[in-house]
Amino acid sequence: MVKLNKIYTKTGDAGETRLATGQSVSKSSARVEAYGAVDEANSAIGLARAALDGDVWLGQTLERIQNDMFDLGADLATPEPMEGGLTVIAAQVDRLEREIDEMNARQAPLESFVLPGGSESAARLHVARAITRRAERRAIALGEAGETVNPEAIRYLNRLSDLLFVAARRANDDGASDVTWTPGANR
Secondary structure (H helix, E strand, O other): OOOOOOOOOOOOOOOEEEOOOOOEEEOOOHHHHHHHHHHHHHHHHHHHHHHOOOOHHHHHHHHHHHHHHHHHHHHHOOOOOOOOOOOOOHHHHHHHHHHHHHHHOOOOOOOOOEEOOOOHHHHHHHHHHHHHHHHHHHHHHHHHOOOOOOHHHHHHHHHHHHHHHHHHHHHOHHHOOOEEOOOOOOO
16 A cells, blocks of 8 residues: 655655666656656546546546556556566456447447547547557657566557547547548648
8 A cells, every 4th residue: 555654755856766666767767758658648537537527437437547547657667577566457458448349339430530629528538548649659669668568558558548539529429529620621
């Protein structure tokens, strides 16, 4: 269990932080960038949750996802698997897929790309989706730099951005209030 008695420690004042293993690294390291982007995505999801208009199911889904995002951050903050460490597992990705399918079944097929917007809650979900895509890119870059990255963490981020897109359509009356792209409309 986490217990925080003191919020500031001054240990990061020199630009370094500690990973879950206790290893000291620069705050600009690729690993810190990856789990920092996950934290940013989690905050954007919280902002989207705050704008939901009575959609209890979606609110509960996003709250569970926010908890998963802390697991994901802990996973990325751990350079090598640790005994008792948190890792994202395939069952978490599978749950996202089921939730996507459940939401998508109520929506008409897309005939154009959707502009990020519509209702306030949909717009916020689109922002969360875009930030989640950045977190995914950071996690992939971490792996490409030769660092260990749990492949399920990358799958989770990829699927989460899909879920947030479908959730934004749900917030736009299951897509009925989506604003769609008109190619070349302003030429």
